[in-house]
Amino acid sequence: MKVLLFDDHKLFAKSLEIVMANHVDEFVCFQTPDNIIEIVQQEKPDLLLLDIHMGAYSGLDVCREVLYHYPELKVAFLSGYNLHEYHLEAKRMGAKGFLDKNMSVENLIDNIKHIHQGGTIFMENIAEDVIEELTPREKEILQYASNGDTQQVIADKLGISRRTVNNHLMSINDKLMVNSTVAAIVKGIELGVIKLSNNR
Numbered sequence: 697m698k699v700l701l702f703d704d705h706k707l708f709a710k711s712l713e714i715v716m717a718n719h720v721d722e723f724v725c726f727q728t729p730d731n732i733i734e735i736v737q738q739e740k741p742d743l744l745l746l747d748i749h750m751g752a753y754s755g756l757d758v759c760r761e762v763l764y765h766y767p768e769l770k771v772a773f774l775s776g777y778n779l780h781e782y783h784l785e786a787k788r789m790g791a792k793g794f795l796d797k798n799m800s801v802e803n804l805i806d807n808i809k810h811i812h813q814g815g816t817i818f819m820e821n822i823a824e825d826v827i828e829e830l831t832p833r834e835k836e837i838l839q840y841a842s843n844g845d846t847q848q849v850i851a852d853k854l855g856i857s858r859r860t861v862n863n864h865l866m867s868i869n870d871k872l873m874v875n876s877t878v879a880a881i882v883k884g885i886e887l888g889v890i891k892l893s894n895n896r
Contacts, residue, residue: 697742697743698722698724698739698740698741698743699716699722699724699741699744699808700735700744700745701713701723702725702729702744702745702746702747702750702758703725703745703747703750704728704747704749704750704751705747706727709727712725719805720808727750728750728751728753729746729753729758732758732761733762736765736766742770743770743772743811743812744762745771745772745795745808746758746772746773746774747773747775748773748775748777749775756782756786756789759771759773759789759791760789763789763791770792770812771792772791772793772808773786773795774804775794775796775797776796776797776798777888779886781887781888781889782888787818792811792816793811793815793816793817795817830871830889833854834867836854837854837861837864838865838868838889838890839884839890839891840854842881842884847861847862865877865880868880
C-alpha cells in the first residue's frame with residue numbers, strides 16, 4: 697500500500713513518515729498541496745491523507761478537486777479539527793474517512809488499512825439530524841451573528857427584512873435545541889457550522 701500525506705506541520709509529518717515506514721509499502725509526505733493533481737498522477741497512491749487546514753489551503757477544497765480528477769481514489773482526512781461539519785462535508789464529497797490526529801498509532805494503522813480494504817470511518821453518532829436541517833441561509837445568518845452583526849445589519853447585508861432574520865434565528869435555535877442566539881453561536885462553533893477566522 698502506498699500512502700501520500702499532505703500536512704503543513706513538518707515535525708508531525710516527518711514523525712508519522714518514520715512510524716509508518718514499517719507498516720505500509722511506501723509513505724510519502726508533502727507540506728503543501730501545490731500541484732497535487734500532478735503529484736497524484738506521478739505517485740499513483742492507494743490512499744491520500746489530507747489535513748483540514750494547510751496554510752492558505754482548505755483540505756476540503758483540495759479533496760473536492762482531487763476527487764473531481766480521480767473519483768476512484770481513496771481519500772481520507774487526518775486532522776486535529778474533529779468537528780461534525782467537517783465530517784459531513786467530507787462524507788458528502790466522497791471521502792472515505794475522517795481520522796483524528798490524537799488517536800494512537802496502532803488505531804491509525806488499523807484505520808488506514810480498513811479504508812484501504814474498502815471501508816469507511818467517520819465520527820460515531822454524527823449529528824446529521826442537527827446539521828442537515830440548517831439551510832444555507834440559516835448558516836449564513838448564524839455566521840453573521842457570530843461576527844457580532846445585529847439583526848438589522850444582517851438584514852441590510854442580505855437584502856431581507858429584520859423580521860425575516862429574526863424568524864431564521866428562531867428556527868436556528870429550535871434546530872440546535874438552544875434558547876438564545878449566543879447559545880446557537882456556541883453550538884455552531886462546536887459543530888463546525890461557523891467558520892472561525894485564523895482557524896489554525
